[in-house]
Amino acid sequence: xxxxxxxxxxxxxxxxxxxxxxxxxxxxxxxxxxxxxxxxxxxxxxxxxxxxxxxxxxxxxxxxxxxxxxxxxxxxxxxxxxxxxxxxxxxxxxxxxxxxxxxxxxxxxxxxxxxxxxxxxxxxxxxxxxxxxxxxxxxxxxxxxxxxxxxxxxxxxxxxxxxxxxxxxxxxxxxxxxxxxxxxxxxxxxxxxxxxxxxxxxxxxxxxxxxxxxxxxxxxxxxxxxxxxxxxxxxxxxxxxxxxxxxxxxxxxxxxxxxxxxxxxxxxxxxxxxxxxxxxxxxxxxxxxxxxxxxxxxxxxxxxxxxxxxxxxxxxxxxxxxxxxxxxxxxxxxxxxxxxxxxxxxxxxxxxxxxxxxxxxxxxxxxxxxxxxxxxxxxxxxxxxxxxxxxxxxxxxxxxxxxxxxxxxxxxxxxxxxxxxxxxxxxxxxxxxxxxxxxxxxxxxxxxxxxxxxxxxxxxxxxxxxxxxxxxxxxxxxxxxxxxxxxxxxxxxxxxxxxxxxxxxxxxxxxxxxxxxxxxxxxxxxxxxxxxxxxxxxxxxxxxxxxxxxxxxxxxxxxxxxxxxxxxxxxxxxxxxxxxxxxxxxxxxxxxxxxxxxxxxxxxxxxxxxxxxxxxxxxxxxxxxxxxxxxxxxxxxxxxxxxxxxxxxxxxxxxxxxxxxxxxxxxxxxxxxxxxxxxxxxxxxxxxxxxxxxxxxxxxxxxxxxxxxxxxxxxxxxxxxxxxxxxxxxxxxxxxxxxxxxxxxxxxxxxxxxxxxxxxxxxxxxxxxxxxxxxxx
Ligand code: G6P
Numbered sequence: 001x002x003x004x005x006x007x008x009x010x011x012x013x014x015x016x017x018x019x020x021x022x023x024x025x026x027x028x029x030x031x032x033x034x035x036x037x038x039x040x041x042x043x044x045x046x047x048x049x050x051x052x053x054x055x056x057x058x059x060x061x062x063x064x065x066x067x068x069x070x071x072x073x074x075x076x077x078x079x080x081x082x083x084x085x086x087x088x089x090x091x092x093x094x095x096x097x098x099x100x101x102x103x104x105x106x107x108x109x110x111x112x113x114x115x116x117x118x119x120x121x122x123x124x125x126x127x128x129x130x131x132x133x134x135x136x137x138x139x140x141x142x143x144x145x146x147x148x149x150x151x152x153x154x155x156x157x158x159x160x161x162x163x164x165x166x167x168x169x170x171x172x173x174x175x176x177x178x179x180x181x182x183x184x185x186x187x188x189x190x191x192x193x194x195x196x197x198x199x200x201x202x203x204x205x206x207x208x209x210x211x212x213x214x215x216x217x218x219x220x221x222x223x224x225x226x227x228x229x230x231x232x233x234x235x236x237x238x239x240x241x242x243x244x245x246x247x248x249x250x251x252x253x254x255x256x257x258x259x260x261x262x263x264x265x266x267x268x269x270x271x272x273x274x275x276x277x278x279x280x281x282x283x284x285x286x287x288x289x290x291x292x293x294x295x296x297x298x299x300x301x302x303x304x305x306x307x308x309x310x311x312x313x314x315x316x317x318x319x320x321x322x323x324x325x326x327x328x329x330x331x332x333x334x335x336x337x338x339x340x341x342x343x344x345x346x347x348x349x350x351x352x353x354x355x356x357x358x359x360x361x362x363x364x365x366x367x368x369x370x371x372x373x374x375x376x377x378x379x380x381x382x383x384x385x386x387x388x389x390x391x392x393x394x395x396x397x398x399x400x401x402x403x404x405x406x407x408x409x410x411x412x413x414x415x416x417x418x419x420x421x422x423x424x425x426x427x428x429x430x431x432x433x434x435x436x437x438x439x440x441x442x443x444x445x446x447x448x449x450x451x452x453x454x455x456x457x458x459x460x461x462x463x464x465x466x467x468x469x470x471x472x473x474x475x476x477x478x479x480x481x482x483x484x485x486x487x488x489x490x491x492x493x494x495x496x497x498x499x500x501x502x503x504x505x506x507x508x509x510x511x512x513x514x515x516x517x518x519x520x521x522x523x524x525x526x527x528x529x530x531x532x533x534x535x536x537x538x539x540x541x542x543x544x545x546x547x548x549x550x551x552x553x554x555x556x557x558x559x560x561x562x563x564x565x566x567x568x569x570x571x572x573x574x575x576x577x578x579x580x581x582x583x584x585x586x587x588x589x590x591x592x593x594x595x596x597x598x599x600x601x602x603x604x605x606x607x608x609x610x611x612x613x614x615x616x617x618x619x620x621x622x623x624x625x626x627x628x629x630x631x632x633x634x635x636x637x638x639x640x641x642x643x644x645x646x647x648x649x650x651x652x653x654x655x656x657x658x659x660x661x662x663x664x665x666x667x668x669x670x671x672x673x674x675x676x677x678x679x680x681x682x683x684x685x686x687x688x689x690x691x692x693x694x695x696x697x698x699x700x701x702x703x704x705x706x707x708x709x710x711x712x713x714x715x716x717x718x719x720x721x722x723x724x725x726x727x728x729x730x731x732x733x734x735x736x737x738x739x740x741x742x743x744x745x746x747x748x749x750x751x752x753x754x755x756x757x758x759x760x761x762x763x764x765x766x767x768x769x770x771x772x773x774x775x776x777x
Contacts, residue, residue, distance in 0.1 A: 008186070009179055016175045024167035028160045035156045036131075040120055043133045043151045047118065051135045054084065054147055059139050071095075080130055081150040087143065089113055096150060100125070104148070108134035112146040122153060129153040197230050232342055242519075258729035259519050264313035266733050270740050275409045276316035278307050279402050279424060280417035281362065283320035285339045285348060287330045294326045296341050300587070300628060302655050303417065305517045306728040310415075310736065311346035317405045319398060321362075322350030335401075351401045353394065360390025362420070363592050370419045372595075373454055374443045375556040376676075377649040379595055383455055392423060395463070399427035406432060413739060416467070418442045423459070426466025429505070438469040438739045440512065443652045444678070445477040448484040458488050465491070465502045469739045471512045473653045473678040478509045508742060512735050513682055514653050515728045518662040518720070532640040536581070542618045543581040545705060548641035550634055550656050552589035553626070555599045558647035558674060558691040559586060563606045563622065565647070565697035570614060570621055572698055578619045580705075582645070583637055587628045600626075638663035643670040643704045647691035651677035657686065661719045668712055670704035671719065672697070682722060685715035 050071050057067035071082055081096020089109055094101045103125055111119035112134035120133040131151040137144050243261040267276070284304045287296050298304055311318060322328065322335070331337050331350055338344030353361070364387030373381040398421060406412045412432065416424050416439040425437050441464075451457055461484065464470055472478050482493045482500060491502040498509045532546050547566075551557040566582045586603065590596045607624045614621050629637075638644065644660040654677035661671065661683065673679060673686035680688055687700045 005183070005186075008182065012179050012182060013175050016178055017171060020167070020171040020174060024164065024171070027167070028163045031163055032156055032160050035159055036122065036153075039131050039151060039153060039156070040133075043120065043131055043149060044118060047133045047135045047147065047149050050082070050149065051137060051147055055137055055139060058137070058144065080152045083148045083150075084137070084145055085109060085113065085148065086145045087113060089146075092145060100128075100130075100150065101148070104132060104150075108132050109146055109148060112136045112148075113143075116143060124153075127154075129157060193226075197226070201230065201234065236343075257520050257724060258727055258733055260309040260517070260729055263309045263729040263733050267310050267313040267736065270737065271314055271413060274314070274411045274413050275406075276310055276314050276413045276415065276736070277402055277406055277409075278311065278316065278318045278415045278417065279398055279421055280318070280320050281366075281420040283322060283324075283327075283348060283350065284308065284318055285337075285341065286324035287326035288324045289326055294330070296330070297324075300631065302514065302516060302728065306514075306732040307415075308340070308346075309729065310732055315346055317347045317349055319349045319351060319402045319405060322352055328352065347405075349401060349405055351398055353397075357390055357394050357397075359592070360384075360387045361394035363590065365391035366420050367590050367593055368595070369454070370422075371443065371556075373451065374419065374446055375650040376444075376446055376450060377556045379555050381453065383453075388456055395421055395423035396427060399424045399431075402428060403431050406435065410434070411436070413736065414438070415440070415736065415739075423463035424466075426463045429466040429468075436469075436739050436742065436744065437467045438471060438735055439464060439467045440471040440514075440735060441477070441481075441652075442473075442514065444650055445472055445480045445484070447480050448487045451480075451484045452487070457484070461485055461489050462502070465489070465500055465505070465507050467507055468742050468744065469735070470507050470509045471735050472509070473511065473513050474681050475511045476681075477652070477678075478511050481509055504745065506745070508738070510735075510738060512731055513678065513726060514655065514731050515723060515726055516655055516658045516662045517728050518658075518723045519727065519729075520724060529636060529639065535636060535640050536623075539623055540618065541581060541620055541623060544579040545576070545581075546637075546641045547580065547582045547643040547645060547701065547705075548585070548637050548660075549582065549645045549647070550585045550629075550637070550659075551587070553586040553596065553600050553603065554589055555595060556649055556651060558649045559584065559599070559603050560606060561649070561691045561694065562645055562647040562697070563603070563610060565645075565691075565694045565701065566621060567610050567613075568694045569698035569701050572695075573702055576621075577614060578616055581620060581623055583623045583625065583641070585625045585629055585634060585637065588626060634659070635663045638669075639666070641669065643672060643701060645697075645701070646671070646673045646677060646679070646686075647689070647697060648674045648677045649691055651679070653678035655679075657683055658723050661716065661723050664716055664720070667716045667720065668709070669716060670707055670712055671715075672700050672704055682726065683719050685718045 053071055054067050057070075081094065081100060083094040083096075083101045084092040086092050089106070091101060105121065105123055108119035108121050111117055113136065116136050118133070118135050120131060122129070122131050124130070129152075131153045133149045133151065135147045135149070137147050240261075243259055280303065282299055282301055282303070284298060284301075284307070285296050286299050287294055289295075307318065310316065318339075322331070327350055335350045335352070336347050337350075339346060339348045364382075364384060368382040369384075369387060370381070372379040402414065402424070406414075412435045414425075414428055414435050414437045416428075416437065418439075419441060421439070425439050428435060429437050445451070454460065465485070470481065472481065478498060479495075482495065482498070485491055485500045485502075486493050489502060491500055493500045500507050500509060533542065536542060536546070549559070549562055551559060553559070562582075562584070570576050570580070584603075584607070586600075588600070591600070604624070604626075607622045610622055611620045638660050644656070646654055646657045646660075648654050651674065654674075657671055657673050657677065657679040660669065671683060671686035673683060673688055674691045675688050676691065680686070687704055689697045689700045691697060
C-alpha cells in the first residue's frame with residue numbers, strides 16, 4: 001500500500017509540474033510579446049515627435065548634435081540614447097552611453113536610409129538589452145539622414161523572471177494541494193470501502209457473520225455492484241462452508257440426510273451425460289416491472305428449491321410459461337435465457353400463451369376443472385369442451401417446445417410437473433421413446449367415482465400413462481390412481497409392484513412426499529428479529545398470544561372454517577378476549593376465477609364480522625394480510641406465533657405445515673393440522689383435526705396453547721427430525737433416482753401419429769388437430 005501511495009504521489013508531482021511548467025512557459029512568452037509590442041509602439045510614437053523636432057532644429061540651422069543632446073535630455077527617462085546619421089550612414093552625432101552606437105547592428109538604419117521607412121529591432125550587448133528604432137530625417141523635403149533611438153528593454157527580461165518566480169510558488173502550492181486532496185479521496189473513496197470489503201471477507205473466512213457491517217456497506221453506493229458481487233461470493237462461500245460442515249457432520253454421524261450439494265453430486269454421478277429437462281406451468285424466474293425498473297423475481301414456489309440444484313448439476317433445461325409482464329423482453333431469439341441471473345447455470349425456455357389459451361387451459365380446464373375435481377372440497381368442477389380444446393393445444397405446445405430443446409440430447413431425462421400437463425408425457429414419449437419420463441402430480445388423486453365425472457378422464461389417464469414413472473404425495477393417491485386406471489382404461493395394474501401396463505408400456509406409480517429445504521445445520525440469524533409486539537405494532541395492534549395461518553386465498557385451504565373455529569374458541573374461552581390474535585396471511589391467487597373472487601369476498605366479510613363483534617381500540621381477534629409475502633416475512637410470523645393452523649379441506653401435501661416446522665429452530669410452537677392434508681400422514685406430532693368440526697378445531701387450538709413447554713419441544717423436535725430426514729432434496733433425489741433405475745423396455749420406434757416432431761410449430765399442431773377432427777387428411 002505504501003508503495004502504491006509513493007507511486008501515486010510521484011506520478012501526481014511529475015504530471016502536475018510538467019503541465020504547470022509548460023503553461024507558465026507559454027504565459028511568459030505571451031507576456032514578453034505584449035511588453036515588446038508595447039515598447040515598439042511607444043518608441044515609434046516617441047520617434048515621430050523627435051523626428052519633427054530634429055528636422056525643425058536642423059532646418060533652423062541648429063547643429064544636429066546640439067538638437068540631439070537637447071532631445072535626449074528631455075526624454076531622459078525613456079530613451080537610452082539618440083544618434084543622427086548622414087545619408088552615407090556616417091555617425092553625425094550621438095548622445096547616450098558611450099560606444100553603444102558603434103556596436104549597433106545596421107539593419108534598421110539601412111532600411112531607414114535606403115528605403116525611407118521607419119524600422120525597429122531588438123538587440124543586446126552583454127546583459128544590456130535595447131530596442132533600436134531608426135527613422136528617416138527630411139530637410140526641405142529631401143532626405144537628409146536618419147535618427148536612431150535606443151530604448152532600454154531590460155525590463156522585459158526582468159518581467160519574465162518575475163512571472164517564473166511567481167509561478168514557481170503557485171505550482172508548488174498547486175502540487176501540494178492536489179496531492180493532499182487525492183490522498184484524502186483515495187482514503188475516503190477507495191481505502192475505506194476496500195477496508196470494509198476486506199474486513200467482511202476476513203470475517204467470513206473466519207466463519208463469522210458479516211452482516212453487522214451492513215451500515216458501512218450501505219454508504220458505498222459507488223461500489224454497490226462490487227459489493228453485490230462480494231456479497232454473492234461471500235454467500236456461496238458461506239454456503240459451501242455450511243455444506244462442507246453438514247457433510248462432515250453427516251459422515252461422522254453416518255446419517256442419511258440430503259443437502260442441495262449432495263443432490264447435485266448425486267445427479268452428476270448417477271446421470272452422467274444425460275441431460276435433465278423440466279416442464280412446469282410456473283417458471284422459476286419471472287421478469288416484472290417494479291416502478292419503472294424491470295426486476296427478476298422468483299415466484300413463491302417450493303419447486304425451485306428442489307429443481308434448481310438438479311438442473312445446475314447437469315446444465316439442464318426448464319421449460320415453463322413466460323407469464324411475467326417483461327418476460328418477452330428478456331429472452332434471446334429462441335425464447336431462452338440463462339438462469340439464475342446472478343450465477344447462470346441452466347437454461348430457462350419460455351413458452352408464450354395467448355390470453356385465450358391462458359383462459360381456456362389455465363383458468364378453465366386446469367383450475368376450474370381439474371383442481372376442484374381432484375380436491376374434495378365441495379366446489380363443483382366445471383368442464384367446458386372449449387377449455388378441453390385449449391388444454392390439449394397448450395399441452396401440445398409445451399411438448400413441442402420441450403422436444404425442440406431435447407434435440408441432440410441422447411437418453412434425456414424428462415420431469416413433468418403437475419395437473420397442467422397430464423397429456424404431455426404421452427406426447428413426449430411417443431416422439432422420443434429413448435427419453436425417461438416422470439410426472440409428479442402435486443395435488444390429490446381422488447377415488448375413481450369422484451374422478452369419473454370428468455368427461456375426458458380416459459384421455460387424461462392415457463396421457464399420464466405415457467410416463468415411465470408417475471409420482472404422488474402419498475400411497476392413498478397412488479392407489480386411487482391405479483383404481484381409476486383399472487376402471488377406465490384397458491390396461492393391467494399390478495398393486496404389488498405398483499405399476500400400470502397399457503399396450504407395451506409400463507408405468508411405475510410411487511409415493512414421494514414433497515417437502516421443504518430443511519437441512520441439518522442451524523441457520524444463522526443475520527439480524528435480531530422483530531418480536532411479536534414489533535410485528536403487530538405496524539398494524540396498531542397488541543396481543544399476548546399470536547397464532548398464524550398462511551395460505552393462498554383458495555377454497556381448498558379451509559380459511560372460512562378456520563375463522564369460524566377461532567370465533568368458536570373465543571366464544572368457548574372468553575379468556576382469550578384481548579389476548580389472542582390470529583394472523584391470516586392470504587396470498588391472492590387465480591383471481592380471474594369466480595369461485596376465488598367469491599371466496600375472497602366471503603373471507604373478508606367473516607373477518608369483518610368477527611372483528612366487529614369483539615375488537616377493541618388496540619386489539620383484534622383476526623388480522624387479515626391479503627398480499628403475497630416473501631419467505632423471509634412469513635418466517636418472522638412463523639417464529640412469532642405460538643401455534644400454526646393448517647385446516648385444508650383437502651390437500652396433496654401442504655407445505656405450510658412443513659415450513660412452520662422448519663422455521664421453528666427454537667423447537668417451540670404447536671402445529672394444528674388437518675387430517676385431510678397429505679402432511680398429516682407424516683407429521684404425527686401435530687394436533688390432527690377435522691376442519692369441518694369447528695368445536696374440535698377450537699379445542700385443539702386451546703389444547704395447543706395450554707400445552708406445556710416440554711411436550712411442545714418433544715413434539716417439535718420429532719417433527720423437525722422427520723422433515724430434516726425427508727427434505728425436498730431427498731424428494732428430488734428419490735424420484736430422479738427411481739426414474740434412472742427403472743427397467744425400460746426396448747424403446748418402441750416413435751409413433752408418427754402421436755409424435756410431435758420438434759420442428760412442428762404449435763400453430764401447425766393445432767391446425768393438424770382441427771383438420772383431423774373435421775376428417776380432412
Ligand atoms: C398448487 C399447485 C402448483 C401451483 C401452486 C400455485 O400447489 O400444485 O402447481 O403452482 O398451487 O398455484 P398457481 O396457479 O398460482 O401456479
